[in-house]
Each structure stands twice: as C-alpha cells, then as structure tokens.
Amino acid sequence: MTDEAPVIGVLALQGDVREHLTALAAAGAAARPVRRPEELAAVDGLVLPGGESTTISKLAVLFGVMEPLRARVRAGMPVYGTCAGLIMLAEKILDPRAGQETVGGIDMIVRRNAFGRQNESFEAAVEVKGLDGGPVEGVFIRAPWVESVGAGVEVLAEYDGHVVAVRQGNALATSFHPELTGDHRVHALFADMVRTSRAPESL
Numbered sequence: 083m084t085d086e087a088p089v090i091g092v093l094a095l096q097g098d099v100r101e102h103l104t105a106l107a108a109a110g111a112a113a114r115p116v117r118r119p120e121e122l123a124a125v126d127g128l129v130l131p132g133g134e135s136t137t138i139s140k141l142a143v144l145f146g147v148m149e150p151l152r153a154r155v156r157a158g159m160p161v162y163g164t165c166a167g168l169i170m171l172a173e174k175i176l177d178p179r180a181g182q183e184t185v186g187g188i189d190m191i192v193r194r195n196a197f198g199r200q201n202e203s204f205e206a207a208v209e210v211k212g213l214d215g216g217p218v219e220g221v222f223i224r225a226p227w228v229e230s231v232g233a234g235v236e237v238l239a240e241y242d243g244h245v246v247a248v249r250q251g252n253a254l255a256t257s258f259h260p261e262l263t264g265d266h267r268v269h270a271l272f273a274d275m276v277r278t279s280r281a282p283e284s285l
C-alpha cells in the first residue's frame with residue numbers, strides 16, 4: 083500500500099538524532115534509530131544527522147555499518163545528510179581528518195567548517211529549489227559547503243555564493259539543519275523521495 087508511512091531510519095551513532103526522529107515523524111514517516119546492519123536492512127530510507135563527521139565515520143566502521151551503508155546507497159536507497167551527514171555523502175573531502183572515511187553517493191567535493199571562525203554558527207534565509215512556501219530558515223553550525231559538483235548533481239540552494247543543498251538521484255544533502263527549526267518541509271520532501279522509491283514494489 084503506497085499510503086503506508088515510509089520507514090525512515092536515522093543513523094544514531096553520534097549527533098542530533100532525536101531532532102531528526104521528531105522532524106521525520108512530523109513529516110509523516112515511521113522514524114527509528116539505526117546503529118546495526120540488521121536495523122539498516124529494515125528501513126526504506128536513512129538520514130545521516132549533523133554532528134562530527136570524523137566521529138560518525140569511525141563509529142560507522144566500528145559498528146560494522148559502513149560497508150552495508152555504502153552498498154545500500156549504491157543500490158539506490160534514499161538518503162538525506164545534514165551538515166556532518168552532507169560530508170558523509172561526499173565522494174571527496176578537501177580537508178579530511180586522519181582516518182576519516184565517507185559513504186559517498188553524491189558526486190561532490192566538500193570543505194569542512196567552511197564558513198570560518200568568524201561565522202561558526204549563524205542563521206540565514208535560504209531559498210530551496212522545489213520547496214513551496216518561501217525560504218527555509220537555514221541554521222548553519224560549523225557547516226561545510228560544497229566546493230564543486232559533478233554533472234549529475236542538482237544544486238538546490240546557495241548561500242553567499244556557496245552551494246549548501248544538493249541532490250543526486252535518491253541522495254539529498256544540506257549544509258544546514260532543518261531539523262532544528264520546526265519547519266518540516268525538507269523532511270517532507272525526503273519522505274516523498276522515500277515513498278516514491280518504494281512505490282513500484284508496493285503497487
């Protein structure tokens with residue numbers, strides 16, 4: 083049944099997991115934390131939260147979910163990364179920490195902590211392509227930006243001349259944190275991506 087709530091996991095190794103679970107539930111998804119490969123296998127889509135991308139990367143390897151996660155993303159599972167999660171979806175990090183790995187999935191190069199010390203945390207109105215109802219309140223916290231994208235990547239938003247939201251196929255990523263604002267439109271967009279990707283099997 084296509085009207086059943088999509089099951090969307092939040093990678094719960096480190097970061098702002100609870101806020102994403104709340105935002106996903108508000109957007110009509112059945113949301114649950116994911117730490118282990120068995121839990122990953124049971125979801126239709128996954129959010130990679132904000133936090134510290136090096137820590138998330140190391141814990142993902144330790145918990146044995148890094149490889150299964152790469153395999154599912156390659157196979158087309160819808161995935162949405164915010165901030166550190168955006169970094170996790172990059173094919174390449176310009177300034178990785180030692181031992182930092184990514185899942186990949188979006189053909190982009192990202193710069194960590196890109197907005198610099200003077201501007202570590204700030205909020206700005208961001209117009210996101212495909213979202214009705216005006217700009218979102220972009221909350222940026224030691225945020226990365228997207229330095230460059232490959233031909234298959236759609237740029238959904240820019241701030242101050244820098245790319246801060248992208249989509250490639252079933253992978254969506256934002257430098258900012260919609261889960262902290264009470265505006266659930268980006269999570270609703272992602273929930274729709276998950277519903278759409280499930281549809282053929284459930285017809």
Ligand SMILES: NC(=O)CC[C@H](N)C(=O)O
Nearest residue numbers: 132133134135165166224
């Ligand atoms: N709010 C965030 O997720 C910050 C990301 C963090 N600066 C990193 O490099 O992982």
